[in-house]
Amino acid sequence: MTTPSTLRTGREPVLSIRNLSVAFTTSRGEVEAVRDVSLDVSAGETVAIVGESGSGKSTLAACVNRLLADNGRISAGEIRLGDFDITAASEPAMIKLRGSRIGMVPQDPMTNLNPVMKIGDQIAEALLVHGIAKGDAAKERAVELLEQAGIQDAGSRYHQYPHEFSGGMRQRALIAMALACRPEVLLADEPTSALDVTVQRLVLDQMAALASDMGAAVLLITHDLALAAERADRVAVMFRGEIVETGTAAQVVENPQHEYTQRLLAAAPGMASVKIAAAPVVQASSPLVEGAQRVETEILLEVKDALKTYRLRGQDEPFRAVDHVDLTIPRGQTVAIVGESGSGKSTTARLALKLEDPDGGVVRYRGTDVGSLRGKDLLAFRRSVQPVFQNPYASLDPRYTIEECVTEPLRVHKIGDKASRRRQVGELLDKVALPASFAERYPHELSGGQRQRVAIARALALDPELVVMDEAVSALDVLVQEQILDLMVSLQRELGLSYLFISHDLAVVRLVAHQVYVMREGKVVESGEPDEIFHAPSEEYTKQLIAAIPHYTPAAA
Missing domain, CATH: 3.40.50.300 (P-loop containing nucleotide triphosphate hydrolases)
Structure with a gap:
C-alpha cells in the first residue's frame, strides 16, 4: 500500500x-x-x-x-x-x-447548463470558443457528441432546452461538452x-x-x-x-x-447485502378458507391507467412520458420504480405528487381522485404527501438559512410557534445525521450530500403519510446513505410511513423495497417483489439493468 x-x-x-x-x-x-x-x-x-x-x-x-x-x-x-x-x-x-x-463534468447538471439556450448550441459554443469548429461544422460535431454520449435522436434533441431533458440526459449533454475539445x-x-x-x-x-x-x-x-x-x-x-x-x-x-x-x-450496498425493509403494515386478516388467512392492506395511493404526453420541438407526434401506467402504494410499504433515465419514473412521481395532472387515467389518494382536490382538501393532501427531489442544489432556497429551509413547510401550514419550530429543527437535523449548528448556515456552505439531508429533514417536518423520494439518495456517500436508509426503515416501522422510491440504484432498491416496478419508455414492463425481480427477472431489459450494476471482483483487477 x-x-x-x-x-x-x-x-x-x-x-x-x-x-x-x-x-x-x-x-x-x-x-x-x-x-x-x-x-x-x-x-x-x-x-x-x-x-x-x-x-x-x-x-x-x-x-x-x-x-x-x-x-x-x-x-x-x-x-x-x-x-x-x-x-x-x-x-x-x-x-x-x-x-x-482540461474538460470538466460537474456533479449538478441543471445549474451548469444555460436554461435559455438550446442544448446543442451550448456544445457548439464550446467548439467555437476554443477554435475547434464553427457554423454547420460545429453543429454537426455537437450532434455527433450527443450521440456518443447516449442521447437518442440527437438531431432533434439538439434544438431542445435543458428543462426538456431528464436529469440523466442533462448530465450526458455536459459529458458531451466536456469531451468536445478532446x-x-x-x-x-x-x-x-x-x-x-x-x-x-x-x-x-x-x-x-x-x-x-x-x-x-x-x-x-x-x-x-x-x-x-x-x-x-x-x-x-x-x-x-x-x-x-x-x-x-x-x-x-x-x-x-x-x-x-x-x-x-x-x-456499500450490493445484491448480496442483507435486506433492511420493514415488515409490511397490514390492515387486517380475514378467513379465506379453513386454516388460512387473507392479508389485506390499505391502498394509500393508486395510479390507474395514467397517461402523460408532452410536445417536443421538432417532433410531430406527442412524446408519451407515461404510457398507461398502473401502480399501487399500500400503506406502510415502500414501492420502488426503477428504469433508465427518460423511462418515465420521475414523471410518474410528479403525477403522484399532483405537480402535474395526467392526460388520461386517474391518480387516487385514499380513494379520492387527486385531480378533484381543491382548497383545504388540496392543502391537506400537500401536507400528507411530501417530496424529496433528485437535485439538492435546486431544492433549497439559497437566501434561506438551513433552519428557514426546514421550517418553511411548518410556516406554510401554520404549525407551531417560532420556539417550537426551532426545537423541531434540531431534532430533524439530528435524524439525518447533521449537527444542530448547521441550522445557522446557508445552503452554499454545505456539500451536495449535506444539502440532500436537509431536504429529507424538511420533508419529514410535517409528519407525512407518503414521501416521494425521487433519486433522493443518489447524491449521498455510502455511509450517509446507509444512515438515511436505516432512518427511512425505522420511521416506516414506527409511523407506518409509506414511500414511493424512485432510483436507478437497484442494489439500494433491493434493500428497502416491498414492491418494484420496472419502467421503460413510459411503460411498466415488469413488476413484483424485489427477490423475484432481481434474482429471476423475466424481461431482458431488467436483466440488462442488473448486469450493469457496478461491482468489483478480484478477477477484474
Whole structure:
C-alpha cells in the first residue's frame, strides 16, 4: 500500500498535485478543507478520489480548474498540467485552459447548463470558443457528441432546452461538452450520480475509451467505492481533507488498511447485502378458507391507467412520458420504480405528487381522485404527501438559512410557534445525521450530500403519510446513505410511513423495497417483489439493468 506522497505510476504525469492545502474563510474562522494532498495522474490513466460528502474531494477537483469559491484559496502546494503551473497562472490563462486542455463534468447538471439556450448550441459554443469548429461544422460535431454520449435522436434533441431533458440526459449533454475539445485531463466530479446503471456504464465506457484513445488523464471524483474499484487504475481515499489510503483497486478493496476505508466497504450496498425493509403494515386478516388467512392492506395511493404526453420541438407526434401506467402504494410499504433515465419514473412521481395532472387515467389518494382536490382538501393532501427531489442544489432556497429551509413547510401550514419550530429543527437535523449548528448556515456552505439531508429533514417536518423520494439518495456517500436508509426503515416501522422510491440504484432498491416496478419508455414492463425481480427477472431489459450494476471482483483487477 502506498502513502499519499508516493501515489505515482513511474510514468511522466500529465497532472501533478504536490502538497496541496486549501483553506476557506467563513464566519466561524478559517477552515482547512484539503491538507497536504499529493498525487499524479498519467496519460491514459484513471485515478479515482473516493470519500464521503464533505471529505474535500470536490474541492480538490475545483483547485485543478482554479474554480474555488471566492472565500477559498490554495494555501500551500502546487498543481501542474505538464509544464504549466496552474497555481501561479493568471485568470486569462486559465480561461483558455478550461475546456480546451482540461474538460470538466460537474456533479449538478441543471445549474451548469444555460436554461435559455438550446442544448446543442451550448456544445457548439464550446467548439467555437476554443477554435475547434464553427457554423454547420460545429453543429454537426455537437450532434455527433450527443450521440456518443447516449442521447437518442440527437438531431432533434439538439434544438431542445435543458428543462426538456431528464436529469440523466442533462448530465450526458455536459459529458458531451466536456469531451468536445478532446482535453488532456478530464475532471469527472460525480459524473454518474444522476444516471441509471445502463447509461452510467455507457458513459464510463466512453471515458475509458477517451483515456485509451487520446491518452487523456482522468480524475474521477466519486462516493461510490464499487464504481471506483471497477473503473479506476488507482484509488485514493479521502477523509476530512486528507488522503488516508491509496493503491490499486485490488489493494484498496481486497486489503483495506485504514478504518475509514473499511467502513466505506462495509456500508456499500450490493445484491448480496442483507435486506433492511420493514415488515409490511397490514390492515387486517380475514378467513379465506379453513386454516388460512387473507392479508389485506390499505391502498394509500393508486395510479390507474395514467397517461402523460408532452410536445417536443421538432417532433410531430406527442412524446408519451407515461404510457398507461398502473401502480399501487399500500400503506406502510415502500414501492420502488426503477428504469433508465427518460423511462418515465420521475414523471410518474410528479403525477403522484399532483405537480402535474395526467392526460388520461386517474391518480387516487385514499380513494379520492387527486385531480378533484381543491382548497383545504388540496392543502391537506400537500401536507400528507411530501417530496424529496433528485437535485439538492435546486431544492433549497439559497437566501434561506438551513433552519428557514426546514421550517418553511411548518410556516406554510401554520404549525407551531417560532420556539417550537426551532426545537423541531434540531431534532430533524439530528435524524439525518447533521449537527444542530448547521441550522445557522446557508445552503452554499454545505456539500451536495449535506444539502440532500436537509431536504429529507424538511420533508419529514410535517409528519407525512407518503414521501416521494425521487433519486433522493443518489447524491449521498455510502455511509450517509446507509444512515438515511436505516432512518427511512425505522420511521416506516414506527409511523407506518409509506414511500414511493424512485432510483436507478437497484442494489439500494433491493434493500428497502416491498414492491418494484420496472419502467421503460413510459411503460411498466415488469413488476413484483424485489427477490423475484432481481434474482429471476423475466424481461431482458431488467436483466440488462442488473448486469450493469457496478461491482468489483478480484478477477477484474
